[in-house]
Structure formats: structure tokens, C-alpha cells
Amino acid sequence: MEKGAIGNFVNQKVLPPIMKFVNTKAVTALKDGMVYSLPFIIIGSVFLILSNVPIPAVADAIKASGWSAVFTQAYTATFGLIAVWAAVGIGYVYVRNEGYEPLPAGLTSLSVFLLLQFLQIGNPLIGAMGKAGTGITNSAGAVTMSGSQVAANIDKLPQTLQNFLSAPVSGVINITWLGGQGMIAAIIIGILVGWAYTSMMKAGWKITLPEQVPANVANQFTAMIPAGVILAGSMLIYAGLKFTLNTDMLQLIYKLLQTPLQGLSDSLGGALIIAFMVAFFWFFGVHGGLIMGAITSGLLIPNTADNAALYHAGNLSLANGAHIVTNEFYNNFINLTGSGITIGLVVFTLIAAKSVQFKSIGKIELVPAIFNINEPFLFGLPLVMNPFLAIPFFLTPVIVALSTYAVIYFGIVPPLNGVAAPWTTPAIISGFFIGGWKMAVWQAITLLISTGIYFPFAKKYDQVLYDQEQAKTAEKTAEA
Template identity: 80%
Template sequence: MDNTNSGNAFSNFINNKVLPPIMKFVNTKPVKALQDGMVYALPFIIIGSVFLILSNIPIASVAAAVKASGWSAFFNQAYTVTFGIMSLWAAVGIAYVYVRNEGYEALPAGLTSMATFLLLQTLNIANPLVATMGKAGTGITNAAGKVVMSGADVSSNIDKLPSALRAFVESPVTGVINITWLGGQGMVAAILVGILVGWAYSSMIRAGWKITLPEQVPSSVANQFTAMIPAGVILTGSMLIYAAFSALGNTDVLQFIYKVLQTPLQGLSDSLGGALVIAFLVPFFWFFGVHGGLIMGAITSGLLIPNTFDNAALYHAGKLTVANGAHIVTNEFYNNFINLTGSGITIGLVIFTLFAAKSVQFKTIGKIELVPALFNINEPFLFGLPIVMNPFLAIPFFLTPVIVALSTYLVIYFGIVPPLNGFAAPWTTPAIISGFLIGGWKMAIWQTITLIMSVGIYFPFAKKYDAVLTKQEAEKEAAEAAGDTATN
């Protein structure tokens, strides 16, 4: 009785004290805009991942043939303008969703956010010659990737030029957009820009800062005049901010945010502690009936997706190792390990229902869950078994993703399996297939092992719960039989 009261008290504390402020935060306008706005970047991330694999097929002989044929450059072009500029898509999508949720014409806000995001960066790139020079330089390569002039040779030949000509040749290339800041390194800046532009744009429209044309003017034209004042104010303010950073700090906003905010936050998300916290909180929220995947996805995507991008860049360069800076915890670590076969990694329960369950309830729900589980969906178990608020299954539900996250982190850290390659496999991709796509055959084998771990962890708890259900069903059947006998 005391245990029951303690359990109810804890549940009441979570539901009344812990979850309300969390849900209030998750349902704020900025977080909703972030959650739904990032979705607009996903098609480009997934399509770009395909081009990434095609330009770097994990079979040496095939990869060499593709590169020699010139197709690698074409695939890389497609990758660059999809996955490679995902922060730009995010900046547009977040501002768009923010203003759309406020009930206003949203596309002009998305385009204003894109212009702002570009305006806040320095429009130049380092001269390619700089990276080729010196003993540590890459040298000059031909189309097939063969070095035709070493870094030392490049330096010695440039040094023979007159100083004025040498300075001109080595100066940055201006009047271009640096795509470095349109990829993963600009993601936190893109999120901030999208949210701030969405808020500012909506506030000005709400306050009546707009040009209103006569009713006879077509709405398609009138809407653009409506956007003119908010867009003009935002872009003018952004220009002044850019000028201040350039004059006072000799930098730009995107680089500043990357160094001050994004780098520390990515490091935190990529730590073992970060992985374990994420792995625990997803089932924790679900246990109390709140969508843990959506909550943690909204909070972590802005950091884990850049981790994916960084790994993709290293994979593209043939340098995908932890020693070279590859991240262990990426968005695919979250989707394809922490949430494998659904939140709580409930494949162990599916296996139990197929081969060991005796209760009708377990068998029935298991048959319903079998196909969804293959695509990492487990709501039939969460609410039908149920797992939500079920003390019999709480321990394996919390424990399995934590153990899988811990062990997966360690096998990557110690080089037993390679880091995830940056391929953005959709979260519904079946297990083992997703493992192969995101990390090759070794990762597919490891993913298989994690499925076996789920079976081992869930089995004793499921067996105990199944016995309780079987007993309840037998008692109900006996009671019904006794009732029928009394009636006759």
C-alpha cells in the first residue's frame, strides 16, 4: 500500500510540477517554429545524403572509377546545393512557420530571413591557394585527385612573384557566398535568425507597420507591399549589426555565434553524458504520456544535425575518424539507436509476444505492433499494452535506450565500429538497413546486436507482466463461466 501511495505521489509530482513547465516551453512560439521549420530542411538533407554516398561509394575500386569518370564532381554539386546548405533551408523554414502560425502571409518572412542570414556573413572566401601551400598544404591536384604539385613547390613558386602580385594572388576571393556557413556550422545562427526574423516580422505586421493598397490591387501584388516595411526594417537593422561586428570585432555574426555558442553546445551534445541524458529523457517523457521523441527532437535537432553535417564533410574528404574530429552523437545516433524500433527500443517486447507470450492481450497487441515496429513506430505498445504509466515495464523501457546509447558511444569511441558517415537515413528506415546506410556493414552488425540487447533486457520483465495478464484473464474467464452457470 505504501509503495502504491509513493508511486502515485511521484506520478502526481511529475504530472503536476515537472511536465507543465516543460510542455509550456515546448509549446512556445519559437520552439514550435523550430520544430516545424526544420522539417522543411529534411527533404534536402535526405536527398543530399544520397548524392553524398554516390560521390563516395564505400567500395574503393568503384569510388575510384566514379571519381575518374568525373561523375563524382556532379554528385558533389548536387550534395552541395541540398545537404550542403541546410542552414539556409532552416533559416527560411523557421521564419516561415513562425509567421504562418501567427496567421500572416509567411513566404515574404521566409525570404527576409534568407536575406538576413546571408547579409550577416562576410561575403568572401579564403583563396584556394592558401590551403595548398607549405609542407602541410594539400598541394594542387588534378580532376582524378592526384597531386601534381606539392605544397612546398606551390610556396616556392609563388615566392618568386613580385610582392604586390603575390599579395593579390593570395588575397581572399570577394563577392561570393561562403557555403561553409550555410551548412552545419551556421545552424545555430540560422535558428536564431529564423526565430528573430519571424518574431520581428509578425510584431511589425501586428502593429500595422505595412503599406496598404486599394482593394482593386491584386492580392499577390498587395502582399508584397505589405512585406516591404517589415523586411526593410529587418534588413537595415541586420546591415547595422553586420557593420558593428566588422568594425569592432573584425568578424561577422555567423562566425561569432559559431565560436561562442555552437561549438560549446555541439561538444556538450556529443559527450557521453549528453547521449545518456537524451537516451533517458525520451522514454521518461513517454512514460507519462507525453511525446518524448518530439520534445527531445525539437531541443536537440539544432545541434545533432550539425554533427551529422560535420561527419558528412569528413566522410566526403575520406577522413572520417574520431581522431580527425568526427562526432559520435549525431542525429542518426538519435534516430537509429536511441529510438530504434520506437522510443524505448521495444523490439524486445515484439519478440516476446511472438515466441513466449501466453496472455491474449500480449499476443493481440504484439500482432498489431509487429509491422509498425519494423519502421520504428511503437504507439500500439505505448498506449495499447500499455507501456505508459505501467510499472511492470518501466525499468526496461528506461534502461534499454540508456544501455544502447552507452554501448554504441563506446564502440565508436574505441574504434570498434566507425563513426556515423553523415547519411541522413529517414527515421522510419528499418533496423539493420539503416545501420548499413549510416555506417556500413560493421554498423549493421552492431545494430543487430543492439536489437538482441533489447530482447535480453525486456524478456524477464515482459514474462512477469505476461503472467499477471494471464492470471487476470483466467480469473475473468472463470468469473464469466460462474455467472453463466448461475444464470442457467
């Protein structure tokens, strides 16, 4: 099949159904709604670093001063609430896109998210007791009573008092479900609330007040019936799960959906598919980063949050359940220096390019590449539909994804720590933030990998461009 035939087939048969899916109301709400969580993820990452400075002496001093607990509080109230931001943002955007007052829908989504979970936590004594227990610690983190000592003292109390002290603490919100573990539930709830809310509004299920009533008051009455129906239905779902299965919706979704989906996204196959598809879409002129980001963010962001929680607890390792493929794996490796990891082309233009076209585009791309932007190459060189550079464009992110997965899997570098470096953070600097000095070194190596893969293909393409330019120059000279 010739190049033109392949392009036509992809554009006519492959891309339309994919774009139709990506542009559905649900996926659009997911993509745009998740944006509202980004400031809290990035700001929370700063607090995460401050509460876990990777210099033992400094970390101990911060912990002893009590400031570690303060930074932890800030981290919990920002990054630790990403499921809350997702539930509100997705419900808000869905209804906004349908042309209705969106804030009541976003708040309804939040209310449903809380209503569908047990408002209780396990008693801290359970985790503190026994040989494997954490014991009791002071504000500085020092153990003042071992787990065995706690158990021995509890055993001296009457059984009724023991049962009371070890019972779950009710009337509280379990922050575990407000972070990464509640993300898939938050996405589902946000989408369903947005859909149900707009469906009822379109059907006329609303209270209409006289025109004389102020708009801000009238809007709340307009939202009352859809919100009331959604909350009443959610209450019945909560009651059904509680009385029949002794569980809640968030636990059910986490066990049946989130755990297997996160496992799939965290596999080597998942990493390679994501890396390939970003380049695939871009090659045909469609924003691959945007499409794959919309599809994968609901799974990769929870992976990031899980790693952040482990890092904060000092237990970041694959043995303790850390993920290899996270949102930072996607942003800061698969898309490093831009989709296709095109830093190798930049290096080529600086040291070996002969054609005016390559040199000119290289100068334009140099600064954007530092901040992981490569549209000048994608459309100016171009990389889109360019058979000369197709192989390195597809191959480089796949090789980087494979090798990065391997160095983490075999323990050469630690898992990504959950810190969310903005995608525009320059290479090596972002590596240090998301995984320490070893990850920074590995990121530098990936830049060399890109250069090694792109160089021979770029050299051949540059020669073609140079020959064309020379031919044009000779033609103009002959005409003169």
C-alpha cells in the same frame, strides 16, 4: 511516494513548464521550420553515398569518370545548404503561425542570414602551399603539383603579385556557413526575424494599398516596411562587427554558441540525458520523441552535417573532429524500433507469451516495429504508466546509448558518416547506410540487448495478464 502520487506530481508540476516551453512560438517555429530541410537532407544523403561509395574499386572508378564531382555538386546544393533551409523555414513558419503572409518573412530571414556574414572565402592557394598543403589536383583528384612545388613557384613572383594571389576571394558566398556550421546562426536569425516581422505587422508598420490593387502585389508592399527595418538593422550589426572586431555574426555565433553547445550535445552525458528523457516523457503519455527531437535537432543536425563533410572529404574520424552523437544516433539508436527500443517485447510475444493480450498486441506491433513505430505497445499494452515494464522501458535506451557511444569512442565501430537514413528505415538496413557493415552488425547487437533487458520483465507481466485471463475464464465458467 506511490505510483499515483508520482504520476500526479509529474503531470502537475514537471510536465506543465516543459510543455509550456515546447509550445512557445520560438520552439514551435524551430520544430516545424526544420521539417522543410528534411527532404534535402535525405536526398542529399543519397548523393553523399554515391560520391563516396564504400567500395574502393567502385569509388575510384566513379572518381576517375568525373561523376564523383557531379554527385558532390548535388550533395552541396541539397544537404550542404541545411542552414539556408532552416533560416527560411523557421522564419516562414513563425510568421505563418501568426496569421500573416509568410513567404516574405522567410525570404527576409534568408537575406539577413547572408547579410550578416563576410561574402568571401580564403584563397585556395593558402591551403595548397607548403609541405602540409594539398597541392593542385586535376578533375580526377590526382595531385599534379605538390604543396612544396606550389610554394616554390609562388615565391618566384613579385611580392605585390604574391599578396594579390593569396588575398581572400571576395564577392562570393562561403558555402561553409550554409551547412552545419551555420545552423545555430540560422535558427537564431529565423526566430528573431519571425518575431520582429510579426511584431511590426501587429503594430501596423505596413503600407496599405487600395482594395483595387491585386493581392499578390499588395502583399509585397505590406512586407516592405518590416523587411526594410530588419535588413537595415542587420546591416548596422554587420558594420559594427566588421569595423570593431573584424568578424561577422556567423563566425561569432559559431565560436561563442555553436561550438560549446555541440560539444555538450556530443558528450556521453548528453547522450544519456536524451535517451532517458525520451522514455520519461512517453511513460507519462507525452510524445517524448517529438519533444526531445524539437529540443535537440538544432544541435544534432549540425553534428550530422559535420560528419557528412568529413566523410565526403575522406577524413571521418574522431581525431579529425567527428561527432559521436548525431541526429542519426538519436533516430537510429535511441529510438530504434520505437521509443524505448521495444523490439525485445516483440520478440517475447513471438516466442514466449502466454496471455491473449500480449499475443494480440504483439501481432499488431510486429510490422510497425520493423519501421520503428511502437504506438500499439505504448498505448495498447500499455507501456504508458505501466510499473511492470517501467524499468526496461527506461533502461534499454540508456544502455544502448551508453554502449553505442562506447563502441564509437573506443574505435570498435567508426563514427556515423552523416548519411541521414529516414527514421522509418528498418534496423540493420539503416545501420549499414549510416555507418557501413560494422554499424549494421552493432545495430543487430542492440536488438539483442533490448531482448535481453525486456525478456524477464515481460515474462513477469505476461504471467500477471495470463493469471487474470484465467481467473476471468474460470469465473465465467462458474457462472454458466
